Amino acid sequence: xxxxxxxxxxxxxxxxxxxxxxxxxxxxxxxxxxxxxxxxxxxxxxxxxxxxxxxxxxxxxxxxxxxxxxxxxxxxxxxxxxxxxxxxxxxxxxxxxxxxxxxxxxxxxxxxxxxxxxxxxxxxxxxxxxxxxxxxxxxxxxxxxxxxxxxxxxxxxxxxxxxxxxxxxxxxxxxxxxxxxxxxxxxxxxxxxxxxxxxxxxxxxxxxxxxxxxxxxxxxxxxxxxxxxxxxxxxxxxxxxxxxxxxxxxxxxxxxxxxxxxxxxxxxxxxxxxxxxxxxxxxxxxxxxxxxxxxxxxxxxxxxxxxxxxxxxxxxxxxxxxxxxxxxxxxxx
Numbered sequence: 001x002x003x004x005x006x007x008x009x010x011x012x013x014x015x016x017x018x019x020x021x022x023x024x025x026x027x028x029x030x031x032x033x034x035x036x037x038x039x040x041x042x043x044x045x046x047x048x049x050x051x052x053x054x055x056x057x058x059x060x061x062x063x064x065x066x067x068x069x070x071x072x073x074x075x076x077x078x079x080x081x082x083x084x085x086x087x088x089x090x091x092x093x094x095x096x097x098x099x100x101x102x103x104x105x106x107x108x109x110x111x112x113x114x115x116x117x118x119x120x121x122x123x124x125x126x127x128x129x130x131x132x133x134x135x136x137x138x139x140x141x142x143x144x145x146x147x148x149x150x151x152x153x154x155x156x157x158x159x160x161x162x163x164x165x166x167x168x169x170x171x172x173x174x175x176x177x178x179x180x181x182x183x184x185x186x187x188x189x190x191x192x193x194x195x196x197x198x199x200x201x202x203x204x205x206x207x208x209x210x211x212x213x214x215x216x217x218x219x220x221x222x223x224x225x226x227x228x229x230x231x232x233x234x235x236x237x238x239x240x241x242x243x244x245x246x247x248x249x250x251x252x253x254x255x256x257x258x259x260x261x262x263x264x265x266x267x268x269x270x271x272x273x274x275x276x277x278x279x280x281x282x283x284x285x286x287x288x289x290x291x292x293x294x295x296x297x298x299x300x301x302x303x304x305x306x307x308x309x310x311x312x313x314x315x316x317x318x319x320x321x322x323x324x325x326x327x328x329x330x331x332x333x
Contacts, residue, residue, distance in 0.1 A: 001019070001020055001021075001099040001100050002019065002301075003020045003062050004062065004097035004303040005018045005020075007059055008059065009047065009048055009049035010048065011048070011308075012307040014047065014304075015307060017300075022100055023100055023102045024102075025074060025075030025078070025102060027075050028104060028105055029078070029102050029103065029105060030073065030075065030082055030089075030103055030105055030108065031071070031072045031073040031074075031102055032067055032068075032069045032071055032089045032100065032103055033069045033070050033071075033072040033099070034096065034324075035068055035070070035117050035322070035324065036067065036068045036117045036120075036321065036322060036323065037066070037067045037300070037320065037321040038121040038122070038124075038125050038321075039310060039319050040065075040125065041242055042054070043063055043064075043307075044311050046093070047307065054093065057094060062094055062095050062098055063303075064091065064096020064098070064101075065090065065093050065094065065096055066089070066090055066096060066125050067088070067089050067101050067121070068086070068087065068089070068121045068124075069089075069101075069323075070084055070087070071083050071085050071087055074105075078105050079105075085110060086110070086111040086117065086120075087110055087111060088124045088278075089101065090103070090109075091103055092107075097303055099300075099324065111282075114286055115285060118294055118297070118320050119294070121320060122153060122293075122318040123278065123282050123285055123292050126154045127157050128270075128275075128278040129154050129239065129277075130154050130158045130281070131157075132273060132277050133154075133158065133215060133239055133266075134162070136266060137213055137215075137235050137262065139167050139213055140167065142167075142212070143162070143167040143168070143212045143213050144168050144169075144207075144210075144211045145158075145168070145170070145212070145215070146169075146206075146211035146215070146226060147169060147170070147217075148172050148193070148214070148216055148217050148223070148226060149173060149240070150172055150173050150185075150187065150190070151178035151293070151316050151317065152315075153292070153319075154217060154239065154240070155173075155215070155217055156182075156185060156292070157281070157293075158215050159182065160186070160289075161281075161284075163186050164290065168206075169186075169187045169188055170187065170189045170205045171185070171190050172202070172222075172226075173192065173193065174193060174194045177316060178316055179192060181295075181317070189201070189202075191205070193225075198225075199226065199228065202226075202229055203229055209231050210229040210231040210234065211226075211229070211230060211234060212231045212234040212235070213234060214234070214236045214237065215237050215239065216239065216240070216247050217239050218241070218242050218243050219240065219243045219245045219247045220244065220245040221243070222243060223238070223245075226247075227249055227259070227261075230257070232258045232259070233258050233259075234259050234260070236254075237266070238261070238264045239264060239266070239267060241264070292317065293317030294318045295315055295316030295317035295318065296309060296315055296316070296317075297320045297321070298319070298322070299322055300321050303321055306320075306321060
């Protein structure tokens, strides 16, 4: 089978096409005929060997922790009814950039009828995270919400979920293309955080009070500046660090400003709830109430280009690899 693998840590160019033996399902496992492989920003840092939250994988390494496709074979002890079923499979941290992948049966998620496999991958990963963040922060109709990286995979779904909860939403991102996506999602305001004084525009959009909820997926300078305009009594939720630096707020400073900081550690407790959140957000998508923004897709052999697009900040929404003859998702935002 075709795979993408890396024999060393480094830039996107270390991702090269190769061949590997077809995998065989063991007890309690299935083989998935991969149609779509998801990519996350964290995986680009694992590829470089610099992610502080994950150990360096053993080399050679086949990246990819989440795929979708049909179950082609089942191992011992697995219900034969899984065969042929469309699924999303959580592989952990490796094995997804391939034509076939082995997954434990308890880490499969059946894709609802009417939902495409690319959309299912985007919703299972980014959608479940966004749903979990919303549930933790408890956004309601009285809130003004600031979403950083609002044109990204998680951010674009946070914008939609916050709007569905009745909140007013300010989306922040970099560049005209991404601001256009935020406006098309229905946000009340779109702000470019690469511009000097961007937080002043956030204050203007929130009537001078500041956002009562901030979803911080960028960190670094952007995260710190967003915290400083968070409304008194507000909630500042950290879920990412695309800048390379997690926002760290000194507890005394948070108390002085009467802001509840929900740190990135919240993500460590998400695991047991991800299946439930994925089911919820997929149901919302099937009803047409939310949709993932899939900004770009690449064939398997161009995995390096996909990683580069994420790293150089040109990607909008979710970036996916399409394997074989998988049709691309419908054109949209």
